[in-house]
Amino acid sequence: MFSSVLIANRGEIACRIARTAKRLGLRTIAVYSEADANALHVRVCDEAYAIGPAAAAQSYLVIEKIIAAAQGAGADCIHPGYGFLSENAAFSEACAAAGIVFVGPPPGAIRAMGLKDRAKALMEQAGVPVVPGFHGDKQDPAFLKRKAYEIGYPVLIKAVAGGGGKGMRRVERHADFDAALEAAQREAQSAFGDARVLIEKYVTSPRHIEVQVFADAHGNAIHLNERDCSLQRRHQKVIEEAPAPGMSAALRAKMGQAATAAALAVGYRGAGTVEFIADGTGGLKDDGFWFMEMNTRLQVEHPVTEAITGLDLVEWQFRIAAGEPLPLAQDQVGVDGHAVEARLYAEDPERGFLPSTGTLVALQFPRGQGLRIDSGVEAGDSVTPFYDPMIAKVIAHGATRDEALDKLADALEHTVVAGPRSNAGFLAALARADDFRQGAFDTSFIDTHMGSLGAVPHGLDRAATARGAQALLAKERARFAVSDRPASPWDAGDAFQLSGPRTLSLPVIAEGETVTAHVAYEADGPRVMIGDEAPARDAETIMAEDAVYVLRAGRQTKVTLRDHVLDEGADGGGGGLVRAPMHGKVLAVLVEKGATVTRGQRVAIIEAMKMEHTLTAPIDGVVTDVSALRDAQVAEGAKILVIEAQA
Numbered sequence: 001m002f003s004s005v006l007i008a009n010r011g012e013i014a015c016r017i018a019r020t021a022k023r024l025g026l027r028t029i030a031v032y033s034e035a036d037a038n039a040l041h042v043r044v045c046d047e048a049y050a051i052g053p054a055a056a057a058q059s060y061l062v063i064e065k066i067i068a069a070a071q072g073a074g075a076d077c078i079h080p081g082y083g084f085l086s087e088n089a090a091f092s093e094a095c096a097a098a099g100i101v102f103v104g105p106p107p108g109a110i111r112a113m114g115l116k117d118r119a120k121a122l123m124e125q126a127g128v129p130v131v132p133g134f135h136g137d138k139q140d141p142a143f144l145k146r147k148a149y150e151i152g153y154p155v156l157i158k159a160v161a162g163g164g165g166k167g168m169r170r171v172e173r174h175a176d177f178d179a180a181l182e183a184a185q186r187e188a189q190s191a192f193g194d195a196r197v198l199i200e201k202y203v204t205s206p207r208h209i210e211v212q213v214f215a216d217a218h219g220n221a222i223h224l225n226e227r228d229c230s231l232q233r234r235h236q237k238v239i240e241e242a243p244a245p246g247m248s249a250a251l252r253a254k255m256g257q258a259a260t261a262a263a264l265a266v267g268y269r270g271a272g273t274v275e276f277i278a279d280g281t282g283g284l285k286d287d288g289f290w291f292m293e294m295n296t297r298l299q300v301e302h303p304v305t306e307a308i309t310g311l312d313l314v315e316w317q318f319r320i321a322a323g324e325p326l327p328l329a330q331d332q333v334g335v336d337g338h339a340v341e342a343r344l345y346a347e348d349p350e351r352g353f354l355p356s357t358g359t360l361v362a363l364q365f366p367r368g369q370g371l372r373i374d375s376g377v378e379a380g381d382s383v384t385p386f387y388d389p390m391i392a393k394v395i396a397h398g399a400t401r402d403e404a405l406d407k408l409a410d411a412l413e414h415t416v417v418a419g420p421r422s423n424a425g426f427l428a429a430l431a432r433a434d435d436f437r438q439g440a441f442d443t444s445f446i447d448t449h450m451g452s453l454g455a456v457p458h459g460l461d462r463a464a465t466a467r468g469a470q471a472l473l474a475k476e477r478a479r480f481a482v483s484d485r486p487a488s489p490w491d492a493g494d495a496f497q498l499s500g501p502r503t504l505s506l507p508v509i510a511e512g513e514t515v516t517a518h519v520a521y522e523a524d525g526p527r528v529m530i531g532d533e534a535p536a537r538d539a540e541t542i543m544a545e546d547a548v549y550v551l552r553a554g555r556q557t558k559v560t561l562r563d564h565v566l567d568e569g570a571d572g573g574g575g576g577l578v579r580a581p582m583h584g585k586v587l588a589v590l591v592e593k594g595a596t597v598t599r600g601q602r603v604a605i606i607e608a609m610k611m612e613h614t615l616t617a618p619i620d621g622v623v624t625d626v627s628a629l630r631d632a633q634v635a636e637g638a639k640i641l642v643i644e645a646q647a
């Protein structure tokens with residue numbers, strides 16, 4: 001066994017790897033970018049080395065810097081986690097060249113599975129079922145279009161070098177093919193520097209079912225059951241579970257056999273995941289699953305497999321990398337109950353899942369039997385715009401699927417996140433959704449249920465705002481030490497009047513909107529109302545220095561006193577002010593000073609978290625000021641341009 005490991009990653013996965021490494025007695029070595037100098041993964045490791053600027057391309061993705069840190073620290077091995085360099089064959093080679101063990105497969109296996117077209121060809125040869133389609137070299141548009149016609153619509157165009165759902169387009173009709181191909185190629189070129197695509201039959205009622213495999217250096221391969229990751233948004237997993245609902249022992253054995261055959265065909269070693277797409281129409285079928293791709297690393301969702309098998313997959317990775325044989329034989333791997341994982345993100349489901357950055361004013365998770373939280377941040381830490389905004393993974397394990405889902409929903413409903421917005425409420429609604437509970441779901445489930453899952457704009461929660469105003473009032477009164485007794489003459493600060501009921505108008509800003517709270521001083525203390533809404537009782541308030549965060553039914557309402565946000569006032573109330581919704585880069589400013597714009601017109605594009613966000617004009621008017629330049633980095637809230645309403 002090794003005596004030390006450098007973890008070439010950050011966030012929850014770096015913390016999770018460190019946990020097992022420590023248990024095995026390894027010295028843990030972290031690396032960090034400038035943005036992560038105080039990050040949790042640095043705090044939990046024994047040592048830490050700086051590797052450069054915040055941008056991953058200049059730190060976590062630079063092979064030489066990671067190798068130099070590992071050599072400097074005298075690390076025996078490097079664990080790459082997932083993402084970053086985990087599926088980079090050159091990195092695996094660089095480790096070997098430096099005499100450091102790469103905790104992962106050999107470079108040849110990474111390369112064989114790296115491109116989807118080549119992987120599919122290899123799998124066909126190995127007798128693994130692949131999705132019908134075209135995955136050859138020829139790329140001329142007319143030829144590809146003919147192939148799509150032969151395969152039969154709907155088809156899926158996929159980037160050969162694809163990942164994360166990028167460069168992927170579903171095409172329903174022959175007439176739409178050309179435009180979809182162009183878009184897929186353009187996206188593939190910009191994301192991967194490789195425009196090549198393949199065409200696949202679009203499987204109807206698709207379920208994403210993947211098999212966890214392990215292979216050792218002695219020619220053995222086994223599988224650790226499947227996971228169902230069909231709940232996706234934009235082809236990205238949201239909730240994962242094990243085992244897959246409706247899976248029979250016979251089908252599991254068949255898929256497991258196909259998955260281990262895939263691993264053996266490429267000389268695999270270590271942990272890997274073979275992803276299949278299954279036709280879920282009327283239940284899973286023996287001949288209804290096809291190879292999509294193999295991920296040659298540990299997956300985000302590995303904890304659900306750990307929960308139902310009772311194994312530590314990271315420990316297995318270390319043991320196999322150290323040359324040990326597989327710890328168990330296939331028939332020793334069982335299934336104990338059911339496990340579900342939800343990916344808790346700093347994002348706003350009501351605003352198209354826009355990432356939400358900033359300091360975590362509060363972060364609390366419930367504890368309980370069968371509940372596991374894998375987090376890379378704590379209260380007081382920040383979610384920065386530089387990396388994936390995942391806050392934590394919440395994993396629940398129960399005797400049955402219903403028990404696990406209840407436990408998960410309950411945990412999410414008792415999770416407190418303040419500061420950045422989170423998808424906790426959305427995830428809880430998903431875990432409670434009837435059709436999903438009944439097993440009637442496929443990969444389109446989230447898209448077709450957005451409304452009932454609460455992922456649509458709701459407007460201001462006035463009862464929550466009133467609760468916030470009440471909390472702010474109490475804080476102010478405590479600050480000035482004023483008394484709540486109705487007749488106290490010392491209450492000059494809160495609209496003391498000599499006759500009549502004492503009332504106060506308290507302007508607050510809730511979610512950027514100015515609202516007036518009415519405060520009436522009654523015998524038992526001040527009563528706060530907004531319109532006819534009294535303060536919500538079913539809310540939790542988190543007091544920060546300058547604001548109160550009111551958490552209610554999975555939503556956050558941020559309330560500040562009106563005169564505490566003077567900068568907003570100076571901007572003329574913000575009516576025609578277009579601000580950056582988040583930290584990011586200005587990709588384009590679509591209007592010039594003096595231009596006449598109409599409400600809803602696109603005025604600028606910001607890129608953040610690798611996604612484009614279009615900013616639109618909030619009012620009709622004339623552009624009087626353009627503050628942002630193309631390619632400039634802007635902070636959240638920065639002024640982009642100003643529109644003045646026309647008289």
Ligand code: ADP
Pocket residue numbers: 131156158162163164165166168200201202203204206208232235275277292293443
């Ligand atoms: P990426 O590597 O970009 O993540 P994948 O090939 O893994 O792309 O596919 C991502 C998701 O797209 C799958 O989980 C599934 O939901 C959907 N998908 C992929 N191929 C098909 C197909 N042939 N038919 C239907 N859905 C598919």
